[in-house]
Amino acid sequence: MRPDSPPVGIVGAGPAGLCAAVALKARGIPFELVDAGDGPGGIWDISRAETPMYEAAHFISSRTQSGFPGFPMPSGYPDYPRHDQILRYIRAYADHHGLTDRVESRTVVTRATPVGDRWHVEFASGGTREWSGVIVATGTTWHPNLPRVPGTFDGEQMHACGFKSPEIFRGKRVLVVGGGNSGADIACEAARHASKAFISLRRGYHFVPKYIFGQPADVFAHAGPQLPPWLEEKVFGVLINKVLVGDLKRYGLPKPDHAILRSHPIMNTQVLHYLGHGDLAYRPDVAELRGSTVRFVDGREEPIDLIVWATGYQRRFPFLEDVGGDQKLDLYLELFHRSRHTLAFMGLFETDGAAYELFGLQGELVAAYFDARRSNPAAAARLDAVRATARPDLHGGRAYLNSLRHAYYVRSDVYKRTLHSELRTVGTAERQPH
Secondary structure, three states: OOOOOOOEEEEOOOHHHHHHHHHHHHOOOOEEEEOOOOOOOHHHOOOOOOOOOOOOOEOOOOHHHOOEOOEOOOOOOOOOOEHHHHHHHHHHHHHHOOOHHHEEOOOOEEEEEEEOOEEEEEEOOOOEEEEOEEEEOOOOOOOEOOOOOOEEEOOEEEEHHHOOOHHHHEOOEEEEEOOOHHHHHHHHHHHHHEOEEEEEOOOOOOEOOOEEOOEEHHHHHHHOOOOOHHHHHHHHHHHHHHHHOOOHHHHOOOOOOOOOOOOOOEOOOHHHHHHHOOOOEEEOOEEEEEEOEEEEOOOOEEEOOEEEEOOOEOOOOHHHHHHOOOOOOOEEOOOEEOOOOOEEEOOOOEEOOOOHHHHHHHHHHHHHHHHHHHHOHHHHHHHHHHHOOOOOOOOOOOOOOOOOHHHHEEOHHHHHHHHHHHHHHHOOOOOOOO
């Protein structure tokens, strides 16, 4: 990067994109921050038609563990803030760093084509620009993943991304398919408002309470001694399965087929409350749609009016078709493209802890790399050589489930140490005061 180089482009002004902008600004690196919405916030802006946010959504990590670096959440917030509180917090972070007026709202990137190490960028408005690099911070919950199920269905169907209010459940027999945190939340809403509610899970999962001995679960987890992974798994498994939650088969659920820390936690024991009270019923995986009924793999069949497919999202980046944006990405540190040196993806990972601190570290490392390209080429070249083939263990030796979600999974403590280590070797250039 020469002093007269074009700016670095950041696509997305949600939490990850803002962290990238903060880090670039701190190093005096020119950037442009574009977003398809009406301002900072990403998916947390429930007024956006395409957001997957819903009225009952709350953070699943707690306030004290979840803030941006150097910018904690307000002390008056509850332990698990609601979606509108998170949006206000994100926008306050943008204001604090002087970024709100730099967000180019309602600006949609339609294509980014590499030209050497630079990028030719096209927009829905018809305009084009040249960027020195592209930081993709669009998030991963915009393109619904719908499974292929045999048969046809005469009732209503929707993906969880279209769910906003439980009013649509009144007077209906509702089936929620999927056991992620959104699926669990929506199943609880159906239990309260539908005439009959079912949740379909293809395997057994562990359910972790949001409070453990009166503390938010992540606060409790960070307060104790750091244990080796094998011992942490055993101790936490006994605590949840023997003391706090108990045998899931009592609720009609299948026994999990994996140890408790080997999949993304479902932070929702309200599901168990509604199962135990008969307001929600478990069914296994869907086998076939049969007009007005749904048949499950155990042979049972239920009349259903509305199916909510809480079956996740495709990690797609349509504007990056020229570099395989619709394929599974193999990234160095779940951050840097291995061969396109000026392409980075922030916030693509999944983790077992709070994400915003990790977004901050990702932003620091990306900014340090772009800084090194102009002021310390040897450090930039070192990372370029390493990223091509290096595959550090970001799982900390833990064997996670073999699923698309866990293909990008990192243990938060391991990932934090790894990013800090990389910063020490690449981030040698001085920051600019701001």
